[in-house]
Amino acid sequence: MNKVAGIIRVDRKVLDIDKVLQMGMTFRWRKHGQIWHGVIGRNAVQLEQKNEGVAYSCVNGDSSDSGLNSELIRFFDLERKYEIPHDDENLTNAVGKYEGIRQLQLDPIETLYSFICSSNNHISRISSMMTFLGSKGDLLAQIKSDTDVEPNLFRYQAFPSIETLAQLTEQELRAANFGYRAKFIVKTSASILENGGNSWVETLKSEDYVVAVEKLMTLAGIGRKVADCIALYGLNKRESIPLDVHLIRLANRDYNLKEAEKGLTPTRYEGIVARLRETWGRDAGWVQTVLFYKELQLSKEKKKSPKSKREKNKPRTEKKEVKVEVKEEPVELQSEAQVSSRKGPVVTTRRRAAQKIKTECDEMPLKKAKEEEF
DNA sequence: AATCGACCTTC
DNA sequence: AAGGTCGAT
Numbered sequence: 001m002n003k004v005a006g007i008i009r010v011d012r013k014v015l016d017i018d019k020v021l022q023m024g025m026t027f028r029w030r031k032h033g034q035i036w037h038g039v040i041g042r043n044a045v046q047l048e049q050k051n052e053g054v055a056y057s058c059v060n061g062d063s064s065d066s067g068l069n070s071e072l073i074r075f076f077d078l079e080r081k082y083e084i085p086h087d088d089e090n091l092t093n094a095v096g097k098y099e100g101i102r103q104l105q106l107d108p109i110e111t112l113y114s115f116i117c118s119s120n121n122h123i124s125r126i127s128s129m130m131t132f133l134g135s136k137g138d139l140l141a142q143i144k145s146d147t148d149v150e151p152n153l154f155r156y157q158a159f160p161s162i163e164t165l166a167q168l169t170e171q172e173l174r175a176a177n178f179g180y181r182a183k184f185i186v187k188t189s190a191s192i193l194e195n196g197g198n199s200w201v202e203t204l205k206s207e208d209y210v211v212a213v214e215k216l217m218t219l220a221g222i223g224r225k226v227a228d229c230i231a232l233y234g235l236n237k238r239e240s241i242p243l244d245v246h247l248i249r250l251a252n253r254d255y256n257l258k259e260a261e262k263g264l265t266p267t268r269y270e271g272i273v274a275r276l277r278e279t280w281g282r283d284a285g286w287v288q289t290v291l292f293y294k295e296l297q298l299s300k301e302k303k304k305s306p307k308s309k310r311e312k313n314k315p316r317t318e319k320k321e322v323k324v325e326v327k328e329e330p331v332e333l334q335s336e337a338q339v340s341s342r343k344g345p346v347v348t349t350r351r352r353a354a355q356k357i358k359t360e361c362d363e364m365p366l367k368k369a370k371e372e373e374f
Numbered sequence: 375a376a377t378c379g380a381c382c383t384t385c
Numbered sequence: 386a387a388g389g390t391c392g393a394t
Contacts, residue, residue, distance in 0.1 A: 024388075119389040125383070126388095179382025184390080223390045244388055264389095265376055292388090377394085385387080 004065045005057035007050070008072055015076050016100025017049050023293055024123050025104050025233050027114050027130040030154060037143070037154050039134075040075055041107070043068055044141035044156030060141040060156065077102045082283045090254045091280070091287060094294045101293055103286040104233055108201045110159040111234030116184050116221040118229065125177070132176045136160040136168070162197045165189045184221025191219050209237040224269050232285045240285045241273045247288060248272065250295050255279060255366045279366045 008015075021029045021036055029038035036047040044060040045068075054076075058068050073079060080103075084091050110130075117129045137160040144153045166189040173182035192200060204212045212235055216227040225242050232240035241247070243264070251257035251272075259272055280287040 120381080120383090120387065122384075122388075174382085177383075180380090180390090181382075221390065225389065229388095242388085246388065263377075267375070379393095380391090381389105383387100 003057055003059065003061065004068055005055070006065055006069055007053045007055045008069065008076075008078070009053040010076075010078060011053075012049065012051075013099040015054060015078065015102055017047055017054060017076075019098070019100055019293065020076070020102050020104060021047075022123075023101075023289075023296065024118075024126075025289075026106065027117075027123070027127040028110075028134050028159075032154065037156065039140065039156050039158060040068075040071055042138075042140060042158050043071065045072075059143070074105055077105050082286050083281060084283070084287065085279070085281050088279075091291070094290055098290060098293050098297065101286075101290050103238065103283075103289055105236050106233045107159060108205065108230070108234040109162065109198065112188075112201065112216070112219075112222075112230050113159075113165070113185065115226045115229040116188060116219075117178070117181055119181065119221065119223075119226060121181075129176070129178055129181075132178075133165065134159060136164050162189060162192050162201075166193050181221060187220035188222070205235050207235075209239050212237060213240075224266065228273075232289075238283055238285045239277060241276050241280075241288045243269055243273050243276075246295055247276075247292065250291055251276060251366070254291075257366060275366055 017036060018031075020026075021031070021038070026038070029036055031037075034048050038045055038047070042060075043058045046057045046059060048055045054072075056068065056072055082103075084095060113133055114126065114130055117126045134157045135155075137157040140156040140158055142153055142155045165185070168185065168189070170182045170186045173185055178185065204215060207215070209231060212231055213224075213227045216222050216230055217224065222230070225244055228240045228242035231237040232242060245261040245264075248257065248259055248261045248264075252259060252261075255276075257272070257275070259268070276288075277284045
């Protein structure tokens with residue numbers, strides 16, 4: 001087999017695939033030994049993090065080397081240099097401690113389904129649901145285990161087309177453990193098909209953030225928060241801040257937010273994300289991802305050792321200005337290739353009126369929280 | 375415009 | 386109770 005392989009020379013401080021591939025952005029990547037297995041477009045991809053960078057190979061020979069290389073750079077968002085407010089000590093510390101987190105640029109359709117599945121759910125079940133959907137896609141390659149220890153073979157499958165997804169029945173999905181989300185999947189697939197299928201979803205990428213979110217929310221199972229997740233990871237909308245109780249909690253603690261965690265009405269949601277956007281700046285979406293990862297780690301540590309809370313009094317490690325940059329000069333992307341967005345009315349079958357999203361914010365940006373009292 | 379309960383499983 | 390959405394009030 002004609003195997004394409006190479007390496008992206010990037011420091012672990014810039015890209016840490018162990019972190020980004022299992023934190024709840026993607027749900028179909030698997031790690032066996034040191035190797036990560038997954039699919040990008042129609043490429044069956046293997047990834048391994050080494051000191052020199054991320055080694056990659058494509059095991060189904062669908063792509064040219066340069067093609068896969070630039071796809072990976074895009075996938076891991078490596079041409080972007082993240083910006084953080086210079087006076088945000090909390091963020092600077094978090095970025096310094098939890099390095100290598102990227103705001104992935106994922107397939108819009110797969111991301112859309114992923115986050116419909118994510119409502120009221122946890123990563124392991126979302127993963128199994130997404131693996132089920134993936135099992136309906138084209139088989140690109142598969143590996144057999146050479147050991148008895150790991151008898152499972154990994155199947156690399158392209159994410160199915162909307163047409164294929166639309167054939168799934170609620171009954172079948174419920175049997176596959178989708179619970180009440182089964183109905184959402186069926187309805188949304190039909191709606192997307194009516195709207196124009198794959199190309200309708202693709203054009204959302206060229207819409208403004210607010211418009212994209214409004215259109216996403218016309219679909220069943222996509223509310224405000226899920227729409228933000230799709231916008232951020234699937235449509236590359238970096239101002240998107242998926243807001244949930246965890247984010248409110250950490251912002252209350254570290255950013256003097258002073259908001260209740262419950263009763264998140266549409267109005268409150270817009271007000272809060274507007275303030276956080278002011279606070280976190282241009283790359284607010286990525287900031288959210290980093291801080292969320294930090295919370296994930298903190299809660300894991302807490303679970304492991306419910307020790308005394310005196311830990312907090314440890315002197316903070318002084319971090320110098322954080323530089324986030326790519327070692328290798330990324331290739332230029334041609335933006336001309338994009339089909340211009342249509343001005344005409346996009347036909348959408350709305351089951352409900354799309355809510356307007358307010359973007360104004362009268363409130364002042366948040367101040368950093370002062371040192372907590374102990 | 376805000377509040378409330380239901381909804382599939384599972385940790 | 387959980388990483389939300391939907392429909393009714």
